[in-house]
Amino acid sequence: MTLTRRDVENIAHLARLRISEEELPAYAGSLSRIIDFVEQLASADTAEVAPLAHPLEDQVQRLRPDAVTETDRRDLYQRNASQVEAGLYLVPKVIE
Amino acid sequence: MSPHLKSVAELSRGLAAREFSSVELTRHFLARIEAGNPRLNAFVTVCAERSLAEAARADAAIAAGGAGPLTGVPLAHKDIFCTEGVLTTCGSRMLANFVSPYDATVVSRLAAAGMVTLGKLNMDEFAMGSSNETSFFGPVRNPWNEAFVPGGSSGGSAAAVAARLAPVATGTDTGGSIRQPAALTGLTGIKPTYGRVSRYGMIAFASSLDQAGVLALSAEDAALVLEAMAGFDERDSTSVDAPVPSYRAEIERPVRGLKVGIIREFFGEGLEARTGAAVQAALDVYRRLGAELVEVSLPNLALSVPTYYVVAPAECSSNLSRFDGVRFGYRCEDPRDLLDLYTRSRGEGFGPEVKRRIMTGTYVLSAGYYDAYYLKAQKVRSLINEDFRRAFAEVDVLIGPTAPTPAFELGAKMDDPITMYLNDIYTIGANLAGLPALSAPCGLVDGLPVGLQVIGPHFAESRVLAAAHAYQRETDWHLKVPAGWE
Numbered sequence: 265m266t267l268t269r270r271d272v273e274n275i276a277h278l279a280r281l282r283i284s285e286e287e288l289p290a291y292a293g294s295l296s297r298i299i300d301f302v303e304q305l306a307s308a309d310t311a312e313v314a315p316l317a318h319p320l321e322d323q324v325q326r327l328r329p330d331a332v333t334e335t336d337r338r339d340l341y342q343r344n345a346s347q348v349e350a351g352l353y354l355v356p357k358v359i360e
Numbered sequence: 361m362s363p364h365l366k367s368v369a370e371l372s373r374g375l376a377a378r379e380f381s382s383v384e385l386t387r388h389f390l391a392r393i394e395a396g397n398p399r400l401n402a403f404v405t406v407c408a409e410r411s412l413a414e415a416a417r418a419d420a421a422i423a424a425g426g427a428g429p430l431t432g433v434p435l436a437h438k439d440i441f442c443t444e445g446v447l448t449t450c451g452s453r454m455l456a457n458f459v460s461p462y463d464a465t466v467v468s469r470l471a472a473a474g475m476v477t478l479g480k481l482n483m484d485e486f487a488m489g490s491s492n493e494t495s496f497f498g499p500v501r502n503p504w505n506e507a508f509v510p511g512g513s514s515g516g517s518a519a520a521v522a523a524r525l526a527p528v529a530t531g532t533d534t535g536g537s538i539r540q541p542a543a544l545t546g547l548t549g550i551k552p553t554y555g556r557v558s559r560y561g562m563i564a565f566a567s568s569l570d571q572a573g574v575l576a577l578s579a580e581d582a583a584l585v586l587e588a589m590a591g592f593d594e595r596d597s598t599s600v601d602a603p604v605p606s607y608r609a610e611i612e613r614p615v616r617g618l619k620v621g622i623i624r625e626f627f628g629e630g631l632e633a634r635t636g637a638a639v640q641a642a643l644d645v646y647r648r649l650g651a652e653l654v655e656v657s658l659p660n661l662a663l664s665v666p667t668y669y670v671v672a673p674a675e676c677s678s679n680l681s682r683f684d685g686v687r688f689g690y691r692c693e694d695p696r697d698l699l700d701l702y703t704r705s706r707g708e709g710f711g712p713e714v715k716r717r718i719m720t721g722t723y724v725l726s727a728g729y730y731d732a733y734y735l736k737a738q739k740v741r742s743l744i745n746e747d748f749r750r751a752f753a754e755v756d757v758l759i760g761p762t763a764p765t766p767a768f769e770l771g772a773k774m775d776d777p778i779t780m781y782l783n784d785i786y787t788i789g790a791n792l793a794g795l796p797a798l799s800a801p802c803g804l805v806d807g808l809p810v811g812l813q814v815i816g817p818h819f820a821e822s823r824v825l826a827a828a829h830a831y832q833r834e835t836d837w838h839l840k841v842p843a844g845w846e
Contacts, residue, residue: 272719279677279722280684280699281715282707291716294777298720301778302666302733308740315738316745318568318598319554319794320818325597340461344688353686356697 382432431474464561482516511541536787543811554794558593616650626760638803677721762811
């Protein structure tokens with residue numbers, strides 16, 4: 265097995281995912297199989313190869329005028345939030 | 361002929377000739393959805409009232425002489441496309457209560473073309489899956505045999521159109537999510553060139569791969585709808601600013617003299633024998649039509665699945681970090697503190713496959729592993745891209761199977777992610793290289809459809825559609841209706 269339970273706990277923490285004790289062994293198993301599977305990439309000779317991040321190589325990001333194009337729709341957007349008050353999103357207290 | 365057996369092109373002619381109204385058509389499909397959806401679970405949301413209002417507006421436009429070719433034709437959207445005022449779930453508990461405050465560009469363009477939205481279609485959670493079994497709203501069933509999966513992730517789109525609950529549907533394709541379900545349900549599905557269709561309002565999975573497209577009954581229908589969807593959109597920074605040709609007009613181009621590359625690597629071990637035979641029979645049709653067939657090799661294609669399962673999870677782990685339980689989406693009960701709010705909202709809001717992919721992505725991007733996995737995968741992606749480039753210097757299109765087998769039974773591949781991932785072995789290459797690719801039905805194996813895949817160079821959607829259209833003029837696989845859904 266490539267990944268231990270401890271590794272999965274660490275990855276889950278980095279990804280801000282709560283994974284229960286009972287689920288850890290199954291994730292360690294399936295994630296290890298996936299990592300073992302992608303290890304075959306090592307067989308490719310890529311010494312002289314540039315990485316490809318975007319399928320249309322010559323495309324560049326466009327610039328646009330720095331002008332306001334969006335209107336204030338806060339009330340509408342906040343209808344999808346669990347907890348709002350006076351136009352603010354509420355979360356548990358951060359500073360004691 | 362019952363309206364649900366007609367193609368989009370035929371419905372368009374029927375509406376123009378006043379054989380039926382859009383309201384009548386919409387009622388007909390709504391009734392079929394009501395009767396048939398409990399068996400298939402293809403729809404997450406049905407917009408009955410809204411669609412009838414849109415149909416009435418379409419009828420008024422037709423009466424006033426202001427109708428386009430798609431005015432009044434119903435369709436349904438994959439639930440990954442934001443639809444203003446309508447639940448947009450992405451197949452996830454995370455968004456089970458999300459009512460979109462705006463329309464995706466795909467939705468607004470098709471509405472502007474006069475199309476009527478019947479509802480929103482089930483899908484694998486966040487488009488991660490090849491069987492539509494990862495949806496929070498339960499699996500979708502294949503109308504050809506309800507014990508079998510419809511493919512994924514656009515499984516609801518595929519099942520709805522195959523069962524004639526909707527004349528056409530939108531889908532998205534990150535690693536085969538339009539083509540594989542189209543193949544498994546006997547439909548024509550096209551993923552256009554990366555950047556051809558706007559992704560504004562299309563919930564992101566893997567941004568260097570995601571592209572929107574169509575699942576339809578024929579290449580002609582796919583051409584008609586794609587033409588209305590495609591085009592530049594300043595709200596999507598990856599949208600390509602190039603004119604959209606008339607796909608509908610250009611698909612009439614004959615295939616005589618077309619140079620067809622047969623991908624050697626697609627016909628090896630792993631391809632189920634009768635699926636391979638059906639694809640070979642389709643190649644004979646192309647020979648008969650005067651196409652020139654040559655074998656080509658894409659030696660690095662064998663690495664496309666491992667490349668994808670580094671690149672896609674890496675991008676998804678980044679894209680899905682926006683779901684934090686604060687501004688929208690699922691929030692856990694009684695969070696202790698902010699960290700607890702984040703981790704439990706995400707832990708409870710995402711299903712197992714999505715969590716697995718987020719963690720795979722987090723791992724391959726983490727310090728010490730980035731070079732070995734993510735950078736390596738991007739380099740292999742270059743090699744695969746180069747393979748395609750070399751092939752298209754020799755041939756006009758590439759043809760092969762879409763999926764290695766016909767549909768499999770529900771539950772058959774849920775225990776092992778690698779087995780599930782290998783379903784996309786023939787489709788992932790086109791996503792890695794950003795190429796337009798289509799699946800068209802080319803046979804039945806034990807009563808289940810199999811698909812033929814046509815891949816073209818960048819922006820050769822017309823050529824790919826024309827190749828499928830020529831085949832469909834010679835064959836009737838695309839006209840087959842699953843038993844019980846006539």
